[in-house]
Amino acid sequence: MLIMALCGLGLSLVSSESNAVSNHFFANKTGAAHLERGTSTAAPLATPTPTPFSHPLLFPPVATETNVSIGIDEACVQILDGPCTSMWTYGGTYPGITIRRPTGQTTNVTFTNNLGPAAGELTVHNHGNHSTAVNDGQPDSLLIPTLGSRTYTYNGLEEGGNQRGKMQFYHDHRMDVTGRNVWMGLTGIYIVDDPADPQTLPSGAFDLPLAIADRQFDVNNQIPYVFDPDGVTGDKILVNGVYQPYLEVGDRKYRLRILDASNARTYFLALSTGDSFIQIGTESGLLPAPVARTGMRMGSAERLDVVVDFAGKLGQNVYLTDLLTGMPLIEFRVTQHVVDDSSIPPTLRSLPDIGEPTVTRNWSFDKTASHWTINGLRFDPNRVDARPALGTTEKWVFTNPTNQAHTVHIHDVSQQCISRNGGACYPYETMKETWYLAPGETLELKLKFTDHVGMYMLHCHIIEHEDDGMMTQFEVVRPTTPRPRPTPLPRPTPR
Ligand SMILES: [Cu+2]
Numbered sequence: 001m002l003i004m005a006l007c008g009l010g011l012s013l014v015s016s017e018s019n020a021v022s023n024h025f026f027a028n029k030t031g032a033a034h035l036e037r038g039t040s041t042a043a044p045l046a047t048p049t050p051t052p053f054s055h056p057l058l059f060p061p062v063a064t065e066t067n068v069s070i071g072i073d074e075a076c077v078q079i080l081d082g083p084c085t086s087m088w089t090y091g092g093t094y095p096g097i098t099i100r101r102p103t104g105q106t107t108n109v110t111f112t113n114n115l116g117p118a119a120g121e122l123t124v125h126n127h128g129n130h131s132t133a134v135n136d137g138q139p140d141s142l143l144i145p146t147l148g149s150r151t152y153t154y155n156g157l158e159e160g161g162n163q164r165g166k167m168q169f170y171h172d173h174r175m176d177v178t179g180r181n182v183w184m185g186l187t188g189i190y191i192v193d194d195p196a197d198p199q200t201l202p203s204g205a206f207d208l209p210l211a212i213a214d215r216q217f218d219v220n221n222q223i224p225y226v227f228d229p230d231g232v233t234g235d236k237i238l239v240n241g242v243y244q245p246y247l248e249v250g251d252r253k254y255r256l257r258i259l260d261a262s263n264a265r266t267y268f269l270a271l272s273t274g275d276s277f278i279q280i281g282t283e284s285g286l287l288p289a290p291v292a293r294t295g296m297r298m299g300s301a302e303r304l305d306v307v308v309d310f311a312g313k314l315g316q317n318v319y320l321t322d323l324l325t326g327m328p329l330i331e332f333r334v335t336q337h338v339v340d341d342s343s344i345p346p347t348l349r350s351l352p353d354i355g356e357p358t359v360t361r362n363w364s365f366d367k368t369a370s371h372w373t374i375n376g377l378r379f380d381p382n383r384v385d386a387r388p389a390l391g392t393t394e395k396w397v398f399t400n401p402t403n404q405a406h407t408v409h410i411h412d413v414s415q416q417c418i419s420r421n422g423g424a425c426y427p428y429e430t431m432k433e434t435w436y437l438a439p440g441e442t443l444e445l446k447l448k449f450t451d452h453v454g455m456y457m458l459h460c461h462i463i464e465h466e467d468d469g470m471m472t473q474f475e476v477v478r479p480t481t482p483r484p485r486p487t488p489l490p491r492p493t494p495r
Pocket of ligand 1: 372465470
């Protein structure tokens with residue numbers, strides 16, 4: 001359980017040292033926070049940055065039932081030392097309750113919107129799930145009213161079989177205010193377990209979801225949201241809602257399912273030992289074969305499913321570090337010797353055969369008249385920019401003529417990489433649903449529209465770009481088949 005506290009209760013945790021001096025934060029250009037101590041002055045007291053690696057890594061509670069009820073509640077979450085942080089939560093924690101379900105099973109998740117009118121109506125998108133359109137978390141319809149509920153049903157199926165095993169996540173998707181709602185805490189992990197995946201991978205206590213997200217705290221440890229169309233970032237990077245946590249581990253392999261749950265921040269992850277991660281999966285499940293990587297870029301909403309081996313490291317501390325800020329994010333203390341019964345097979349999961357594309361569409365992730373746009377247009381819920389036919393495969397080409405990166409996210413079905421910048425795709429991006437598109441890059445993907453008709457979103461997952469207009473929608477439609485000509489009735493023979 002995440003540590004929860006009432007706001008008033010949290011104040012008692014302010015250290016006596018911070019009562020004696022006034023502390024001021026200054027963020028340098030890399031985003032690292034520095035503490036400067038001065039003489040005692042009037043309130044408000046700045047709160048101290050926790051001593052690095054003084055708090056244990058936490059995991060949200062896990063729901064595994066068919067029917068899950070989640071209250072969307074305001075809660076005061078203990079994150080930094082000192083006052084707790086008032087957040088909007090799925091079930092009272094940040095991240096919210098983890099939902100973990102076997103593939104192929106129906107799951108009903110009922111959300112009740114207990115936030116006040118200031119939050120307004122809400123909607124929940126199960127990111128990476130193959131949902132029917134009405135259960136996909138539409139941004140401007142089928143909303144969860146204030147003090148009302150809505151049940152989302154996920155059947156765990158895809159094109160005649162089970163969905164692939166993977167880590168999805170659920171988050172708010174309300175038009176124009178997704179950035180605010182996610183920043184305030186509306187994010188939770190959703191894991192689909194698939195018995196068709198190799199069962200020798202690290203599992204149970206050795207399979208750890210890690211949601212990485214940055215926040216900017218004020219002197220009272222609150223996180224007021226100030227919209228910036230270029231992306232809202234903060235100087236504190238949290239893992240599962242804890243700032244620079246530690247975790248005691250054994251000297252064996254662990255599966256880390258890493259999610260960039262930030263609104264906008266990109267990370268470049270490495271291990272302090274210089275060892276490789278063995279990447280085994282993406283947003284869309286296991287790769288065809290594992291890929292060793294010493295550094296991994298991760299943009300907003302991307303997931304990295306990796307295995308890290310602490311064998312031979314007994315007694316050492318190993319850090320997962322973000323090389324872009326130079327900040328260590330988590331300290332793994334290798335304190336126990338344990339027998340490792342896990343292994344990584346040389347082949348994991350083959351890609352589904354989705355055929356060859358019959359239609360090509362081009363999508364330019366652009367800036368137009370000072371706003372983020374797709375093909376020059378801002379989001380309009382009354383406009384549909386593509387109507388692919390159910391059962392067909394299309395090629396979608398993404399370009400980025402701007403000077404900022406975008407993370408392209410397509411709802412409904414996963415996509416397979418055809419080419420990046422006219423050449424080969426990276427070996428770890430064979431199939432995904434959130435794609436890093438750096439300035440000047442071109443990405444060719446193919447996707448097959450299966451099972452469901454209806455409206456789905458396509459957008460940048462740097463959420464402030466999305467809220468500013470870098471989103472559009474496509475409607476999967478039933479194929480138009482030529483009507484069979486009715487057999488003419490025999491005419492009566494004229495007499
Ligand atoms: Cu963008």
